[in-house]
Amino acid sequence: MTTQPPLVEMRNMNIAFGGNHAVNDVTVDLYPGEVVGLLGHNGAGKSTLIKMLSGAYQPDSGDILVNGEKVTIQNPRDARRHNIETIYQTLALADNLDAASNLFLGRELTTAAGFVDDDSMEAEARKIMARLNPNFKNFSSPVSSLSGGQRQSVAIARAVYFNAKILIMDEPTAALGPHETQMVADLIQQLKAEGLGIFLIDHDVHQVMELCDRAAVMKNGKLVGVVKISEVTDDDLLGMIILGKHPHTGEVMEG
Amino acid sequence: MRQLKSILATLEVDLRLIGMIAALAVIWGVFHAVTGGLYVTPRNIFNLSVQTASVAVMATGMVFVIVTRHIDLSVGALLGFIGMTMGMIQAKILPEFLGYGHPMIWVITVFAGLLMGAVFGAFQGWLIGYLTIPAFIVTLGGLLAWRGAAWWVTEGQTVAPLDETFKVLGGAGGTLGIFWSWVVGILASLAAVALVFQSRRRKVAHEFHVKPLWAEFALAGIYVGVICSFVAVLNAYEVPTRRIERMFEAKGEVMPEGLTMGYGLPISVLVLLAVTVVMTIVAQRTRLGRYIFATGGNPDAAELSGIDTKFLTVKVFAIMGGLVAIGAVIASARLGSAANDLGTLDELRVIAAAVIGGTALSGGVGTIYGAVLGALIMQSLQSGMAMVGVDAPLQSIVVGVVLVFAVWIDIVYRRRTGS
Numbered sequence: 001m002t003t004q005p006p007l008v009e010m011r012n013m014n015i016a017f018g019g020n021h022a023v024n025d026v027t028v029d030l031y032p033g034e035v036v037g038l039l040g041h042n043g044a045g046k047s048t049l050i051k052m053l054s055g056a057y058q059p060d061s062g063d064i065l066v067n068g069e070k071v072t073i074q075n076p077r078d079a080r081r082h083n084i085e086t087i088y089q090t091l092a093l094a095d096n097l098d099a100a101s102n103l104f105l106g107r108e109l110t111t112a113a114g115f116v117d118d119d120s121m122e123a124e125a126r127k128i129m130a131r132l133n134p135n136f137k138n139f140s141s142p143v144s145s146l147s148g149g150q151r152q153s154v155a156i157a158r159a160v161y162f163n164a165k166i167l168i169m170d171e172p173t174a175a176l177g178p179h180e181t182q183m184v185a186d187l188i189q190q191l192k193a194e195g196l197g198i199f200l201i202d203h204d205v206h207q208v209m210e211l212c213d214r215a216a217v218m219k220n221g222k223l224v225g226v227v228k229i230s231e232v233t234d235d236d237l238l239g240m241i242i243l244g245k246h247p248h249t250g251e252v253m254e255g
Numbered sequence: 256m257r258q259l260k261s262i263l264a265t266l267e268v269d270l271r272l273i274g275m276i277a278a279l280a281v282i283w284g285v286f287h288a289v290t291g292g293l294y295v296t297p298r299n300i301f302n303l304s305v306q307t308a309s310v311a312v313m314a315t316g317m318v319f320v321i322v323t324r325h326i327d328l329s330v331g332a333l334l335g336f337i338g339m340t341m342g343m344i345q346a347k348i349l350p351e352f353l354g355y356g357h358p359m360i361w362v363i364t365v366f367a368g369l370l371m372g373a374v375f376g377a378f379q380g381w382l383i384g385y386l387t388i389p390a391f392i393v394t395l396g397g398l399l400a401w402r403g404a405a406w407w408v409t410e411g412q413t414v415a416p417l418d419e420t421f422k423v424l425g426g427a428g429g430t431l432g433i434f435w436s437w438v439v440g441i442l443a444s445l446a447a448v449a450l451v452f453q454s455r456r457r458k459v460a461h462e463f464h465v466k467p468l469w470a471e472f473a474l475a476g477i478y479v480g481v482i483c484s485f486v487a488v489l490n491a492y493e494v495p496t497r498r499i500e501r502m503f504e505a506k507g508e509v510m511p512e513g514l515t516m517g518y519g520l521p522i523s524v525l526v527l528l529a530v531t532v533v534m535t536i537v538a539q540r541t542r543l544g545r546y547i548f549a550t551g552g553n554p555d556a557a558e559l560s561g562i563d564t565k566f567l568t569v570k571v572f573a574i575m576g577g578l579v580a581i582g583a584v585i586a587s588a589r590l591g592s593a594a595n596d597l598g599t600l601d602e603l604r605v606i607a608a609a610v611i612g613g614t615a616l617s618g619g620v621g622t623i624y625g626a627v628l629g630a631l632i633m634q635s636l637q638s639g640m641a642m643v644g645v646d647a648p649l650q651s652i653v654v655g656v657v658l659v660f661a662v663w664i665d666i667v668y669r670r671r672t673g674s
Binding site for chain 2: 056088101116
């Protein structure tokens with residue numbers, strides 16, 4: 001795995017809001033076919049770190065490399081151009097629009113005359129939904145009237161449809177029931193097998209142990225460490241999250 | 256009742272639209288009865304449609320503004336300022352260079368008005384989008400500033416008379432006549448029928464669910480019926496014989512015995528219909544429209560989807576400004592003069608029309624045709640009360656109560672249908 005350049009590398013990322021150093025000199029990377037879990041308490045800086053990759057925030061300093069090349073990501077459009085897709089915790093759906101309009105939001109299919117082609121978009125949406133969630137049938141209602149799992153399917157379909165290479169999932173199962181959580185877990189395995197790299201932000205240590213290859217733990221904006229899941233226990237990860245204690249060196253992070 | 260519901264469900268028509276048409280029918284019916292049959296007449300329907308045009312044109316733009324969770328309180332004052340400036344351009348400035356009655360005067364005037372509207376609107380949109388000053392404040396400032404500016408154009412003097420060709424754009428002076436009204440009506444009918452069946456063919460090609468064929472025919476029939484009866488009614492409003500006599504006298508001819516002429520479609524109403532069609536296409540069939548509704552539904556999601564919501568705000572207010580200019584053309588042309596109180600309180604009429612038409616102030620929801628119908632409902636109420644002789648203060652009270660009541664009905668409806 002280490003012979004090829006990482007799919008994406010974030011080096012020495014820094015961002016501060018007012019006096020709050022939300023992300024402090026954090027470096028993480030991600031390889032093809034790998035799932036890296038990002039762990040930490042609320043406010044540890046995981047979501048902020050990842051929003052710099054998805055273009056929602058501008059870093060104060062630090063470099064982002066995609067396939068070994070330095071890139072600038074100034075907005076969500078730039079991120080999408082580098083095949084970086086994000087499934088936000090809030091899902092980022094326009095509740096008043098239907099599934100197809102959300103799936104293609106910002107990237108609408110158009111007719112030869114330049115008009116939005118709703119029928120083609122719905123046809124495409126039906127195809128991808130048949131693959132992701134065959135129970136999904138409601139293509140005409142606004143997504144506000146859909147269940148949590150169905151809304152999640154729309155958000156996932158949006159990320160997957162456009163040939164993502166790098167997928168960011170921010171607590172994708174937080175609002176889901178057991179059945180739907182299993183569906184997301186299966187999907188992660190499937191996408192991994194297809195060679196995507198996935199950043200998975202999560203609170204749930206067990207889920208990270210189950211789904212991820214490596215875990216990066218953050219505390220108070222700093223990186224506690226990055227470990228291979230095969231080399232640590234649940235308790236090791238909890239120690240990193242709660243105490244900031246590195247399982248291999250035994251060092252405890254200050255602050 | 257259940258049968259009616261299932262027919263409506265098969266036709267897939269908007270229930271809110273049915274509600275508005277029913278409200279309009281009730282208003283018309285009541286006033287028709289109270290006035291002893293004077294209300295639903297070609298003459299009054301002609302007047303109603305002409306009086307509605309200016310506010311309705313602006314209401315279509317207000318839909319976009321409100322859908323993106325903003326508000327524009329400046330439209331009435333901006334209409335006044337643009338109306339005054341266009342008055343000066345056509346009556347004082349251009350005649351000096353081109354001579355009175357030059358055929359290009361109205362073209363240059365309208366173009367200048369549109370440019371001003373779009374630029375001033377864009378400027379307000381920039382303040383709102385980029386400097387993040389709330390739209391309420393920016394346009395409240397605009398309300399005061401533009402009204403003051405309107406006074407300044409002529410130190411408060413009314414500009415009159417306006418250019419003869421320009422005045423055609425406003426009211427009873429500019430109509431298509433019977434023949435051309437029918438041409439427009441038939442073309443519009445053909446377009447409506449073509450749209451219904453083209454949409455069906457696309458859906459069949461994608462193997463989507465389609466309505467039964469009889470429902471498509473019924474819808475197409477309703478569209479054609481509405482268009483043709485509207486044209487027929489306006490054509491039935493006859494030009495007074497004395498007026499025709501004067502027209503012939505002006506040409507140095509004598510009026511043939513027994514000649515009658517129908518007014519037909521007013522140009523201003525034709526402008527309104529064109530604006531309605533274009534704005535509906537923008538709302539439903541362009542990326543711009545899709546982004547306006549997405550931003551209104553969830554601004555954060557829109558931004559994360561790569562939509563430039565700041566620039567979008569500028570565009571929305573520029574469109575609003577352009578439509579204010581069209582409103583100013585219609586309003587000043589109808590009066591034949593430009594006074595600095597032109598458009599006073601129009602901002603409230605325009606907002607009320609959009610809201611009665613189903614535009615939600617919480618954003619993300621609204622239709623263009625709803626706003627136009629909303630404007631027509633408001634105007635029907637007002638001119639109906641004026642005809643009956645209701646005192647002006649009581650008219651205001653009734654309109655205010657109706658506005659609040661309509662929004663309450665809308666809230667109840669939304670809660671019931673869960674949309």
